Amino acid sequence: MLSRKIFRQWSPAPMILFALFYLFLITSSQPDESRTLLMLKSALQNSNGDLFRSWTESNSVCNYSGIVCNSNGLVAEIKLANKQLLGTLPFDSICELQSLEKISMGSNFLHGSISEDLRRCTNLQHLDLGGNSFTGVMPDLSPLNKLKYLNLSASGISGAFPWKSLENLTSLTFLSLGDNYLEKSPFPLEVLKLEKLYSLYLTNCSITGKIPLGIGNLTLLENLELSDNQLIGQMPSDIGKLQNLWQLELYDNFLSGKFPDGLGNLTSLVNFDASHNQLEGDLYELRSLKNLVSLQLFENQFSGGIPEELGNFRNLSELSLYSNKLTGHLPQKLGSWGGLEFIDVSDNFLSGSIPPDMCRNSRMTDLLMVNNSFTGSIPENYANCSSLKRLRVNNNNFSGIVPSGIWGLPNLVIIDLSMNQFEGSVTYNIAEAKSLAQLFLFDNQFSGELPLTISEVSSLVSIKLSSNQFSGHIPETIGSLKKLSSLILDKNKFSGTIPESLSSCVSLSEINIAFNSLSREIPASLGSLRNLNSLNLSSNRLSGEIPSTLSSSILSLLDLRYNLLFGPIPQSLSIQAFKEAFDGNPGLCSWNLEGFRSCSSDARSSTRTRTRTTLISCFIAAIMVLLVLLACFISVKLKQHKLEQSLSTNSWDLKQYRVLNFNENEVIHGIKQENLIGRGGSGNVYKVVLKSGKELAVKHIWTSHPGDWRSCRSSTAMLKRSSRSLEYDAEVATLSSIRHVNVVKLYCSITSEDSNLLVYEYLPNGSLWDRLHTCRKTEIGWEIRYEIAIGAGRGLEYLHHGCDRQVIHRDVKSGNILLDEDWKPRIADFGLAKIVQGEGNWTNVIAGTLGYMAPEYAYTSKVTEKNDVYSFGVVLMELVTGKRPIEPEFGENKDIVYWVSSNMRSKEDGIQLVDSTIVEQLKEDAVKVLRIAILCTAKIPASRPSMRMVVQMLEEAEPSYLSNVIVNNDGQN
Known part of the structure; x- marks a missing residue:
């Protein structure tokens, strides 16, 4: 009452003054949050200038981008996740924000340590620093007892984690600490006291021992991820109490024993992955998990049958059970609800037929049934499975004719039907398989001719058709397959000649056409295949002389046995490693290989006329080559002279990536022929010794390649320059920022118009x-x-x-x-x-x-x-x-x-x-x-x-x- 009387007696002017004074007291008592945030900006501003454009002294902090204020106008949240931020966080300043409840700065490039100052942020409820590059150990988090959300996964922290501090964080609902270099420790029992948790992510954080009994007390859990640790023993018996569990990830551990009774109570489970463990027993505890979308139990020791109930799981899209000991049939209703996308049951002991509706609605991408005892044929409706990318049913007992539409499925990357009893032929519509890279049909009963349209499948990398009954000619158009690296056609009934166009398959590293009925000469053009590593043409009817051009290939395997070849074995192929490669060709002779008749002077005289003609032709060709080489030599010398002149100028740009005690001139003067220690596809490597005695390795990557004779071929030179530029860019981009004792040190790069130099540490013991x-x-x-x-x-x-x-x-x-x-x-x-x-x-x-x-x-x-x-x-x-x-x-x-x-x-x-x-x-x-x-x-x-x-x-x-x-x-x- 007294105060009310006093106010009534005051005039309006003093009342206004009092109100202004009162407002001044309130505002002056508030912390200077602008100053704090500007300090944060100064630590990070170099990384993302646009983000902090609104962070100015003249602007209200509540208008700063990424800042959320509470009703009192104080900073409540720093919301800067996934903003490509670099720098070190000033936790001492950040924690001056007394009303700060949320820090969301995950998925950036923050580094440095998470300091003890973080403990002063006592009002924090949400802390997300995951996906960064911090170093050092995590401080004790006990003072942050209001935390509900803690994400430090893949943050870079290491050492012993302060598990004890979790006892004080009883409000936590979300805990994610995985993918860090933590010190090995048993499963932290402190976690079992966090009864409000709905998500627990402890993947790949060095947890050892058993999953403790008591995990079932975390009844609110919806997500439990303990993968990629060193957990042993059985799954705890009370895990069945986690009836809200939506995802259970236990893969890449050493868990053993059977599924515990009660696992079937997890009826809310959508994703279950316990692969790559040592689990055993049957799968019948899974029969009631009808909401499963993904089930992955591969690489264990499970036995018995696959429950028929899985065929009624309407949402099942991924089923991976490979490398177990499962027997019996696949549920015939599997996939009949139209949602199955991936199935891999390879490496088991399964039998029976392929369920007919697994590719209903064309959603399946992978059908993998390798190494079992399946029988029957491929259902006709699989010819409409346009989504299919991988079809691998090899090493079973399948039979019958493959539905024609299978060959032309547009997204198929691999067809592997090998080691079965399939018959029929490859149909012309294979041309529609525009993504096909691997065609494996070996060890079957396929027959007929290869369709010419196979040459239209430009993505083909490997063709393996061994041990079938294919006949007719190898398509002459096969040279269109520029990506083809492996052509295996042995043990068939192919006839005719080896196509000349095969030499256009520039990626070929392996050719095996043995045990067929091929005739006439071996094309000399095969010698132009620079990647050819293995050539087997044995047991055919090939005749003529062995082309000396084959020595141009870097062959580790050569087999020309049991043909009708005659004449001398080329000197370059007359090596001990290939001694048996020419057996079964009575017409062959050799100058030095034992077991073959000698190429005598009589044999030489019988071919003297032909040789004289050949020599004249070769002489004329040699003159032409010499003229071309002379022109190239002059061009090269001019370019080398230009390079030497550029070496002596100051037109070099040096970018250093480490502290240097030398300059570019010392390096450039060391690039001499006598210092050359290696050659590569993109340039030479020199050993350069500095005045100080320090040794460097300098990779000289040409942009115009002055010393390369092939640079005379302008079309290929341009491609090579582009390739070298990409290699140079890749190497600099990678190594300039890497600091590791087991990765070679890149000191600097030195570039000019003609050359790129990469300067490394010199390693005396070579490769x-x-x-x-x-x-x-x-x-x-x-x-x-x-x-x-x-x-x-x-x-x-x-x-x-x-x-x-x-x-x-x-x-x-x-x-x-x-x-x-x-x-x-x-x-x-x-x-x-x-x-x-x-x-x-x-x-x-x-x-x-x-x-x-x-x-x-x-x-x-x-x-x-x-x-x-x-x-x-x-x-x-x-x-x-x-x-x-x-x-x-x-x-x-x-x-x-x-x-x-x-x-x-x-x-x-x-x-x-x-x-x-x-x-x-x-x-x-x-x-x-x-x-x-x-x-x-x-x-x-x-x-x-x-x-x-x-x-x-x-x-x-x-x-x-x-x-x-x-x-x-x-x-x-």
């Missing part, structure tokens, strides 16, 4: 290929080989998992692993590398090196990190066995992967594969690595481990001598 397989071969013990394996593995792991954006090398091989003076490895040569944008895979042309390329290269253009994993597995096999990726001893059309896998039935067998130069007591250690190599080279990409897992396995395969050294050192300390 691993040199040290294993060439005249520079060195006897390397297992101790060093293991260190090379794990070092190179860590380099690749960094590229795949440690970079801001994943880098896929695409040409991993022993030739691209360089060794320093201490034999420490470096991943090198990134000319084919790709930095992954978006989803992590993309379409591109086939790239890589024969013998190292993953098998899926032949039927898909999608490239993922699993291609690198395969190649690395081949390198591991080289290290253990000392063999090249392709050796004649592996057998026809076989490589080191086949050789190792087929001979690795026991530990004793494995020891026999180990390089004989490795000491006996370390061979068992080498076999451990060989087993890892087999996992890396699994045929199915999804079956291969990640590079992170490969490195973990290699660490666990540490040789016994190293473990002893570590134990002894610990004891001394």
